[in-house]
Amino acid sequence: MIEYRNLRVALLGAGSVGAQVASLLLEHGDELANRAGAGLELIGVAVRDLDAPRTADIPAALLTTDAESLILGADIVVELMGGLEPARTYILQALTSGADVITGNKALLATHGPELFELAEQVGAQLYYEAAVAGAIPIIRPLRDSLAGDRIKRILGIVNGTTNFILDRMDTAGESLEAALATATELGYAEKSDPSADIEGFDAAQKTAILASLAFHTTVPLDAVYREGITAITLEQVDAARKAGYVVKLLAICERLTDDEGVEGVSARVYPALVPRSHPLAAVHGAKNAVFIEAEAAGDLMFYGAGAGGIETASAVLGDLVSAARRHVIGGPGVAESTHANLAVLPISRVITRYQITLSVVDQPGVLAAVATLFSEHGVSVETLAQSVQAQSDKPGAESAAPSATLVIGTHEASEADLAATVAALESSQVVRQVTSVLRVEGL
């Protein structure tokens, strides 16, 4: 065996991903050394509780609660603790000491990314984060390197496995949102104590901020990402979507927009949307993730795979580790995070898309005309309209009002602002009983 220079690797956190990284590092050390051109010596694993149960065996001698001392002796620091603090402080310490840092911490990057990237550039260290978005799927490196000579027009990602699993169950097994969430929790996809990070779209929003920043060479802060979760999605909506040839997916969307004066900006948003069944994203089932990229020259690309899981995500961390080690062998400052484009980040009101709106209306002459007028008054053009009269309730004591009809309206492209005004007008209209559903239809 060739003798390599040893690089000291400090691991912070031994949860499901961290424990697998430690285990793979210890098991495949020789092979990794051959690929990296340097030995990767795991010098310690910082944990909060030395005796907590782990998903993979880590020699007790490697465990420590003293993260700060561990960091000071490391060439490469791998942060897999999650959360904002103390992860942020540790990473700043590691970069300051000249170590390269690998992190899978999407919350931290989405919140404090610019601070971390800036320090890394100042001290000439590298910050790797392939594991922070879409787990095992290589997406950061393709965006940063492979597509560096192209111009990204739009990214549509299924980047949260839990919500994709839930929506897929609703679609394929006919389960209600609650039942599908219970199944997801049972199978370990959703957090038992608090699933809101997933189903309210917070997790997807963090990944969206990271992807948009990278794709558009522009700092996109987390609070500029418009966010809707899937909690309002009903089985009725999913069924109606299927009949119309669509499937409901929670999409993370990063889009380059150009206004009437030709000024470019970017939009970053997360919401459930209708995806045509024939589109590759519609075939992403279960807890899988996929990132669909529309580039000016390359055309359409899709990256598909496991978006979570300890060992799957560990693969992405080890890829970064080999890259970091190669850089240590080669020397030089590495590639800085680029924000040179510095485009304006646009609010959701500036987004233009199509919509499918379901209304319960009073079934009486003139209703269609009244509804159509409301749309046109607000500048939203109707593309399709389907009406079905509901069977009148024959329950004794049911309201003796006029029977209801259901209107399903598909619009042409309209701005979020115009659509919001239209919905408000519909809601206060005498002929509309209820705006049952408003779903966006991304142009695909």
Add this chain to the structure above:
Amino acid sequence: MIEYRNLRVALLGAGSVGAQVASLLLEHGDELANRAGAGLELIGVAVRDLDAPRTADIPAALLTTDAESLILGADIVVELMGGLEPARTYILQALTSGADVITGNKALLATHGPELFELAEQVGAQLYYEAAVAGAIPIIRPLRDSLAGDRIKRILGIVNGTTNFILDRMDTAGESLEAALATATELGYAEKSDPSADIEGFDAAQKTAILASLAFHTTVPLDAVYREGITAITLEQVDAARKAGYVVKLLAICERLTDDEGVEGVSARVYPALVPRSHPLAAVHGAKNAVFIEAEAAGDLMFYGAGAGGIETASAVLGDLVSAARRHVIGGPGVAESTHANLAVLPISRVITRYQITLSVVDQPGVLAAVATLFSEHGVSVETLAQSVQAQSDKPGAESAAPSATLVIGTHEASEADLAATVAALESSQVVRQVTSVLRVEGL
């Protein structure tokens, strides 16, 4: 605008990809400079014929027939001429002069890759080739960098758009192979003069050699790639596959195999195979490409996109160009091609897979038993068997022999060697009229 150091880029070849690279370089120079941290100055484009028509405008002053002088003045040489010579000589000259080289030349890499990579390592230059496999799809960099810490078990790729288009037409439009090929030629997907590079699998075999070498850190020579094209595929096979829940795809397969003694080797092969309709590869339609990767830690990944096309492939070239430029700014020797694993490359006879075999047999008692005995005598285990009696020909003058029956036999996993022996025995059997179809069924 920031003033960057200028890097001199020489382009060899101005065909469909080359012309687009020139055009994008001239058009997006400032943006590329921002991303690369260096200006990218196109100093010339070497062509055979100064007056040949081009798919994109290139200023006449940039065109030259003197490739050698152009190479000598360049920091980065982009070779998009195709063919073995003079491309090989020019690349060796470029590397010797210290320039980094970017190529999309799969034939050259599959044939002379080791020579080129060795020289690059000796002189400390880099050889980039993202455009050589699967056009616009980032696959080289993910394999080399993102999955560097993982272990690839198998790659299944749809890497030839023409054959995928033809098989897709046969499946979805019911066209014969000849009709589908004519459609492909008409649409410009297949070469009019000689489509054999595509339909005989030569193009796919070159890409397979490149992918296998990279994935397994082992030199896989082109002549070690087993190759079957799609010319023997019939509409009947495609229809039968559909009824059985499969689709026929020309697959490029790179697989890590372990023999009974635990010794590892690799297999690289190209042939049409049955893919279950539910598998993501089955959803790759038209001339699209996709590479499905099974990795030990990452699990299943798929990369999907345009496998050819001038501007699409130019995107991959520009990505390499930005990488090369960044490396020039940073300095250092770059990443060498790794062949440290040096696994044995196994012949097709060592491959183990499942098969679907269609036989026309004499319809008489005892035939099933006779056929089953032939399989078991050669160590091939039958998993499924379906028999259908063919309507007897009532044409006057038809042979008065016993009527025929059709047997469709699905096997358990068997070695190619055992299967070949079984097919030979079937062909010389008295009860078998014809071995109509033998298709592999990859475990998916």
